[in-house]
Amino acid sequence: MASAVRPGLRGRRLLFPAKYVGRRLPAVAVASNRASAEEGQRYCVDLVRKRDYEGFLGSLLLPAESQLSAFALRAFNVELAQIKDSITQKTIGLMRIQFWRKTVEDIYHDNPPQQPVAIELWKAVKRQNLTKRWLMKIIDEREKNLDDRGYRDISELEAYAENTQSALLYLILETLGVKDIHADHAASHIGKAQGIVTCLRATPYHASRGKIFLPMDICMLHGVSQEDFIRRNREKKVQDVVYDIASQAHVHLEHARSFRKNVPAKAFPAFLCTVAIEDYLSQIQKVDFNVFHPNLHRKNTLLPLHLYIRSWKKTY
Numbered sequence: 001m002a003s004a005v006r007p008g009l010r011g012r013r014l015l016f017p018a019k020y021v022g023r024r025l026p027a028v029a030v031a032s033n034r035a036s037a038e039e040g041q042r043y044c045v046d047l048v049r050k051r052d053y054e055g056f057l058g059s060l061l062l063p064a065e066s067q068l069s070a071f072a073l074r075a076f077n078v079e080l081a082q083i084k085d086s087i088t089q090k091t092i093g094l095m096r097i098q099f100w101r102k103t104v105e106d107i108y109h110d111n112p113p114q115q116p117v118a119i120e121l122w123k124a125v126k127r128q129n130l131t132k133r134w135l136m137k138i139i140d141e142r143e144k145n146l147d148d149r150g151y152r153d154i155s156e157l158e159a160y161a162e163n164t165q166s167a168l169l170y171l172i173l174e175t176l177g178v179k180d181i182h183a184d185h186a187a188s189h190i191g192k193a194q195g196i197v198t199c200l201r202a203t204p205y206h207a208s209r210g211k212i213f214l215p216m217d218i219c220m221l222h223g224v225s226q227e228d229f230i231r232r233n234r235e236k237k238v239q240d241v242v243y244d245i246a247s248q249a250h251v252h253l254e255h256a257r258s259f260r261k262n263v264p265a266k267a268f269p270a271f272l273c274t275v276a277i278e279d280y281l282s283q284i285q286k287v288d289f290n291v292f293h294p295n296l297h298r299k300n301t302l303l304p305l306h307l308y309i310r311s312w313k314k315t316y
Contacts, residue, residue: 043075053299057307062175073171134168153215165190177266186271190252190273196245222238242290
C-alpha cells in the first residue's frame with residue numbers, strides 16, 4: 001500500500017525522519033548534525049587556506065561573528081575563480097557557472113544544495129542578510145572572464161576587479177555590519193588595486209601557458225607584444241608596461257587611503273588585504289618591475305605579523 005505524502009513535500013527529503021518532526025531530536029542526531037556543520041566550516045577554511053592564503057590570514061583577524069561568513073564568501077569566490085583554469089572547454093565552465101548561479105537563487109529561497117560551500121554561504125546570508133546582487137555580480141563577471149583574451153584596456157581590467165574583488169569586499173563589510181558610503185568607496189578602490197595586482201602576479205603562470213591577459217592598450221603604447229611576455233623579454237619597454245599597470249594599482253590604493261578619516265573604524269578589518277597589495281607593489285619596485293623575478297614568487301613569512309600589526313593599529 002502506497003504511503004500518503006503530504007502536499008508540498010513530494011520530491012523533497014526531510015532532514016530527519018518524520019517521527020522526530022516537532023519533537024526534541026535524539027542526542028545522536030543532534031551530534032551528527034553538529035558534526036556535519038563543522039565539516040562544512042572546515043571545508044571552507046581549508047579551501048581558502050590552500051587557494052587564497054592572504055584572504056585566509058585576513059579572515060582570521062575579523063571579529064568572531066564575521067569569520068565564518070567571510071570564509072564562506074572567500075570559499076565561494078575560490079570555487080568560481082578556479083573554474084577557468086580547471087576546464088578545457090568553455091561549455092564545461094558555463095555549466096559550472098550556471099550551477100553557482102542557480103545555487104545562489106536557491107540560497108535566497110532557503111533551499112541550498114547539499115554542497116559544503118553552498119550550505120555555509122546560505123548560513124552567512126541568513127546571519128547577516130547579505131546582498132544577493134553582489135554575489136550575482138561576481139558570478140556574471142567570472143562567466144565573462146571564461147573567454148581567453150587579454151583586457152582591451154586598463155578600464156576593462158578595473159571593471160573586472162570592481163565586479164569581483166570589490167564586490168567581495170562589499171559583502172565582507174556587510175558581515176561586519178558596516179553600511180557606509182565612504183567604506184564602500186574605499187572598498188571599490190582597494191578591490192581595483194587588488195584586481196590589478198592579481199593580474200600582474202598571475203602573469204608568469206599565464207605566460208608559461210602561452211597566454212597574456214595584461215591590458216592591450218598599455219602594451220601597444222610601449223610597443224610590446226604578447227610574445228615579449230611569453231618569451232620573458234627583459235627589455236626596458238616590457239618593464240615600462242609593468243610599471244604603468246603597477247602604478248595604477250598604487251593610485252587606487254592611495255585614493256582609498258586619502259579619505260580614511262571618513263571610513264568607520266569598524267570597516268578597517270575588511271581592508272587588511274591592503275597589506276599584501278602594498279607588499280607586492282613594494283617588492284616589484286625593488287626588482288625594477290621585472291614581473292618574472294623569483295623574489296616576487298616567494299611567500300612573505302612576515303605577512304602574518306604585518307597583518308596583525310595593521311589590525312592592532314586599526315588602520316588600512
